[in-house]
Amino acid sequence: MxxxxxIAKVQLMMRVTSTMWIFVVIIQPILFLIMxxxxxxxxxxxxxxxxxxxxxxxxGTWSSILFSSGGDIDRERRWGTLEMIVGCPTPLWYIIGxxxxxxxxxxxxxxxxxxxxxxxxFDGRLSITNLFWFIIVLLLxxxxxxxxxxxxxxxxxISRAARGLMNLMENPIFLLCGIMxxxxxxxxxxxxxxxxLSLTWGIEGLRMAVMGIVDYQRFLFHILMIVxxxxxxxLISAKLFLIVEKKAKKEATLGVY
Amino acid sequence: xxxxxxxxxxxxxxxxxxFGKLKKEFTAVDNISFQIEKGELFGLLGPNGAGKTTTIKxxxxxxxxxxxxxxxxxxxxxxxxxxxxxxxxxTFGGDRGLYWRLTGRDNLRYFADLYNIPRDIAxxxxxxxxKLISMDKRADERVENYSKGMKQRIHIGKALINDPKVxxxxxxxxxxxxxxxxxxxxxxxxxxxxxxxxxxxxxxxxEADLLCxxxxxxxxxxxxxxxxxxxxxxxxxNETVLEIEVFGINQERINQIxxxxxxxxLMVKTVEQSQIIQLYLKETENIINRIMDxxxxxxxxxxxxxxxxxxDAYIKLVGGNNE
Numbered sequence: 144m145x146x147x148x149x150i151a152k153v154q155l156m157m158r159v160t161s162t163m164w165i166f167v168v169i170i171q172p173i174l175f176l177i178m179x180x181x182x183x184x185x186x187x188x189x190x191x192x193x194x195x196x197x198x199x200x201x202x203g204t205w206s207s208i209l210f211s212s213g214g215d216i217d218r219e220r221r222w223g224t225l226e227m228i229v230g231c232p233t234p235l236w237y238i239i240g241x242x243x244x245x246x247x248x249x250x251x252x253x254x255x256x257x258x259x260x261x262x263x264x265f266d267g268r269l270s271i272t273n274l275f276w277f278i279i280v281l282l283l284x285x286x287x288x289x290x291x292x293x294x295x296x297x298x299x300x301i302s303r304a305a306r307g308l309m310n311l312m313e314n315p316i317f318l319l320c321g322i323m324x325x326x327x328x329x330x331x332x333x334x335x336x337x338x339x340l341s342l343t344w345g346i347e348g349l350r351m352a353v354m355g356i357v358d359y360q361r362f363l364f365h366i367l368m369i370v371x372x373x374x375x376x377x378l379i380s381a382k383l384f385l386i387v388e389k390k391a392k393k394e395a396t397l398g399v400y
Numbered sequence: 401x402x403x404x405x406x407x408x409x410x411x412x413x414x415x416x417x418x419f420g421k422l423k424k425e426f427t428a429v430d431n432i433s434f435q436i437e438k439g440e441l442f443g444l445l446g447p448n449g450a451g452k453t454t455t456i457k458x459x460x461x462x463x464x465x466x467x468x469x470x471x472x473x474x475x476x477x478x479x480x481x482x483x484x485x486x487x488x489x490x491t492f493g494g495d496r497g498l499y500w501r502l503t504g505r506d507n508l509r510y511f512a513d514l515y516n517i518p519r520d521i522a523x524x525x526x527x528x529x530x531k532l533i534s535m536d537k538r539a540d541e542r543v544e545n546y547s548k549g550m551k552q553r554i555h556i557g558k559a560l561i562n563d564p565k566v567x568x569x570x571x572x573x574x575x576x577x578x579x580x581x582x583x584x585x586x587x588x589x590x591x592x593x594x595x596x597x598x599x600x601x602x603x604x605x606x607e608a609d610l611l612c613x614x615x616x617x618x619x620x621x622x623x624x625x626x627x628x629x630x631x632x633x634x635x636x637x638n639e640t641v642l643e644i645e646v647f648g649i650n651q652e653r654i655n656q657i658x659x660x661x662x663x664x665x666l667m668v669k670t671v672e673q674s675q676i677i678q679l680y681l682k683e684t685e686n687i688i689n690r691i692m693d694x695x696x697x698x699x700x701x702x703x704x705x706x707x708x709x710x711x712d713a714y715i716k717l718v719g720g721n722n723e
Contacts, residue, residue, distance in 0.1 A: 228514060342649055
């Protein structure tokens with residue numbers, strides 16, 4: 144646990160120097176929240192303020208993971224620390240996993256700031272019906288997105304060309320996961336993409352916990368989907384980490400940037 | 401007991417084009433073999449690009465060898481890389497490789513965690529290390545405020561964090577001022593008192609002469625000489641070195657001197673405004689007139705004769721002709 148906290152501490156201390164990170168974790172979610180609440184009718188706003196806060200919070204989480212985890216290995220390489228950490232007995236997947244979790248938990252900052260913004264500037268229903276399940280689903284979401292972050296990290300390390308896709312991957316995920324509006328209004332062919340993203344199930348699970356769980360079977364199915372998809376993400380990332388480490392040791396790219 | 405055993409190690413680099421086809425292949429380390437006794441400070445010397453860093457990276461399990469094998473304390477660098485990482489540590493020259501937003505102490509603490517050292521042991525050890533590297537008073541400042549020498553000392557501190565049996569130091573004094581380099585050499589000598597086995601790469605010959613018990617000279621990936629520093633110095637025992645300090649000599653004159661039949665080798669060093677021509681001579685009689693004849697229009701500041709050093713032996717081995 145000490146090790147994980149240490150990795151997370153170093154990650155956050157180094158990330159707070161990035162203006163991009165500050166923008167995606169702090170400014171962007173607040174802007175999104177304000178924009179969403181202004182678009183809503185006053186009557187709808189009363190009911191859906193919490194849903195907008197959840198959207199803003201998860202937006203911050205995903206952006207933090209995408210832009211931080213996506214470049215974590217590359218940043219370590221640039222700092223000259225990648226060889227130092229690869230040469231340690233702690234496996235690289237564990238270190239990057241710890242960093243990814245720190246990136247994910249940064250999303251709590253987004254959610255808290257969004258909540259405070261709504262509390263100060265907007266009226267609306269700001270309560271959570273089922274706090275216990277809300278915390279469980281939030282933690283599962285963060286862990287799940289962090290494991291997705293590990294896949295992104297390895298993919299962007301294997302292919303430098305893929306890094307160019309980083310900016311393109313932000314907004315489509317918001318749309319596909321239903322952060323902005325329900326996925327039911329999207330064309331049917333987009334549905335499979337939505338379903339393999341754990342955030343689709345996660346954001347809906349959070350909304351249920353906030354609004355009140357009417358159908359527990361449906362709610363638990365959402366949790367099951369998050370857990371299953373997280374396991375799949377972890378298995379894929381484990382395989383990718385083996386490839387990355389072997390490739391780097393073979394092609395001598397650990398110290399090259 | 402043998403701590404490091406390198407046997408016919410080879411490392412080739414392949415360059416591929418955008419379609420993945422092999423464009424170029426070159427051998428960075430070519431069939432090298434050497435052994436380091438436990439508790440010994442072994443120097444791997446060679447010019448830039450000779451293969452020193454590639455060798456260290458293979459021995460520290462960061463790079464896979466193309467052929468050959470190597471053992472660290474009996475563990476194979478390919479098959480037993482996880483076990484090796486627990487008993488070795490390393491530093492690479494330069495001021496990268498640290499987290500500049502963290503303090504020196506936090507950097508060491510972070511690496512202590514990554515080396516699975518329990519917190520209570522780590523805290524005690526970090527304090528001891530900080531004293532050893534004379535950083536105990538500046539340990540709680542951020543690395544970004546450190547000088548190059550201080551960063552390098554923290555690197556050495558990091559290399560001691562897991563109390564390793566074998567330490568690899570890749571050009572640790574690179575880019576340091578003379579005082580900083582001297583201080584670092586003092587720390588390296590202390591590692592031997594701690595019974596560590598050290599592999600040091602450097603291209604500062606006096607440093608190797610001062611610190612190393614055994615030396616291997618590497619050039620174009622091949623070990624071209626090895627032995628004790630005194631053994632290597634014997635290679636130039638029968639030579640004399642003449643140093644001529646001049647102002648504004650041109651290449652044509654240098655070539656004329658080089659062609660003189662009594663000149664074995666020639667090196668030119670530029671020091672501020674002047675150049676120092678180092679001549680390695682087969683004979684010393686009646687030579688000054690012939691040299692001065694070539695230097696007739698050149699301002700000569702000083703001429704001196706000296707005994708060959710390890711650096712001279714090194715120059716003879718690697719065949720350098722300019723700095």
